[in-house]
Amino acid sequence: MKTKKFSALGILLLSIVLVLAACGKSNTAPNSPASPSESAAPGGTGATGGDQISAVYFVNSTLGDKSFFDSAQAGMQRAVKELGIKSKTVEGGTNQADWAASLESLVASGNYNVVVVGTSQMSDITIDLAKRYPDVKFIFFDEVIEGVPNVYSMLYSQSEGSFLAGAFAALVTTNTELKGANPEKVVGFVGGMDIPIINDFRAGYEQGAHYVDPDVKVVTSYVGDFSNAPKGKELALAQINSQKADIVFNVASAAGLGGLEGANEKGVYSIGVDSNQNPLYPGSVLTSMMKNVDQSIFRAFELMLKDELKFGTNEVLGMKEGGVGLAKDELYEQHVPQSIKDKMTEIEDKLSKGEIKVESALK
Template sequence: MKTKKFSVVGVIFLSIALLLSACGGKNTNNGTAPAPSETGGGEQISAVYFVNSTLGDKSFFDSAEAGMKRAVKELGIKAKTVEGGTNQADWAASLESLVSSGNYNVVVVGTSQMKDITIDLAGRYPDVKFIFFDDTIDGVPNIYSMLYSQSEGSFLAGAFGALVTTSTELKGANPEKVIGFVGGMDIPIINDFKSGYEQGAHYVDKDVKVVASYVGDFSNAPKGKELTMAQINSQKADIVFNVASAAGLGTLEGANEKGVYSIGVDANQNPLYPGSVLTSMLKNVDQSIFRAFELMQKGELKLGSSEVLGMKEGGVGLSKDELYEQHVPQSIKDKMVEIEDKLSKGEITVKSSL
């Protein structure tokens, strides 16, 4: 199996560096494009993306940042990114300082942990528009929100995991029908991933066992690795699904070290450990944020409402890059095409736990 080194020590140093720089709210200027973009009401869009963590997770938050950069480049918006750090107690005040500054007419923020804070600020600053991602907020006239059907995306991951653990073609697959799940926190959004994962696994084989662990946060990569190692060593999991942002980098490293498999999350993490990370469940956060700005520019963004973006809308899916083509057996690839087609056509119904 080909490997690519990505040490937990490296993750720790990167996390420390990012945290230190984020203590005062790290600003990342995304630049401006020549042609200014408007909100649809004649104002030039001046947006800020507040990260309720730090960048560098190579998945969820980085994907949102990529969407911001694309909007700057292609739509001409002005944009800045501010990292709020990992201390949750600081987030509300940090975000309010941005909203109240008068420098931004659009605020981009996400995750269920920021939902109540955003609703409160939107009520007190009605002239600011909010693009909220990864949860739904309805009935607030200056908030547009979008939720990704992580249950559908995770259904695909679970089906893929079941096909891997029952495969006779993959050297890292053992005779046990056990697949792992490492979540960042035991919260509704993460458990919706878990629910979809279990449904997908049991769609393929009802005897597949799903073992689950939670890191307790989204940054502790060594803990993510420790939990993954326990699932592999003690419970005989031969493929583990990372749903823990930066903490999940430890999951991917642990699976690689043990010569088994993993599934990345939110962005394409296949290149981190080629041949070990066989695929990644994609939340197309970047595309959805760009789409929201595009609709705003046209005056078509439905403020006050929310959308759920699933497989049919291109909100979720599996990464199928050249590494997927190289390392995944054709029998599994064929079966996944069949499952994806049925899901897109509504022939498979995935229940959300939310």
């Protein structure tokens, strides 16, 4: 075998080529998250570009509710499209016993530097994980988490939004222009579960209805979960048939879709929740109480990229901040009598100016 001899110059040239090749390779695999900069200001993120964020959105349910969870997903998709972040969505299913382990497996994987998760049912799980994984940032929505330095949380003033829904319902049930309205002053509320967040919706709804007419009766039912649409429909029909409700407020995510269906079948009215559900049953779903989860999640990532999202803090987003409101699309304009639209504009104006105070059930 012949041995090839290399000159000193050849060895030097070969070394230079190898060094240049090594420098041309990325130190981060294509799907691995970039770590936050060590120079980040306290409470900030240090992020300077969307590609430095590798986020996972954990749904403690399933997508397809056309409401709360789908709204959050829309916010994630917008952040991917407009801000350039990397994102993955994982559906945790409806078995609550699986949620903690499923979320921890994502956090512990090291694949994500930001975790997006929400609802009061996930707050204790998130607090525990955030304390055990301090290098991971958490964006938490629909509940306040305090005193955890790597968690930013936001709560929506559902009591304010539901006040508008209650005022609207009272105006509908006392209106003589709407064919589906009956002489009885009864409005319905179908909640997912008897928990503080849902009861805050209820409190605002009752206040709004009584602001318009103290004699309006609010009847309430709870599904027991947020996925059982047949049960949601059954409860709504019971309110309509037995208690003479002519408008029902759905606050039950996917389970509430059954309530909207039932109201449509009976020729009465309903109010959607979280997302604009007016198109589901045009002329029956007259408006929707918007909890702008999508906008708030996009806003959080936008602030994060500016190093202005302060982890360890929380915000309450009300009507003034654009966190809540009513869906007023072309269907609203088409099917809602002008007298109701005018009155709602007046009420919204007073609420925005602080002339109407809504008490929260969470305080």
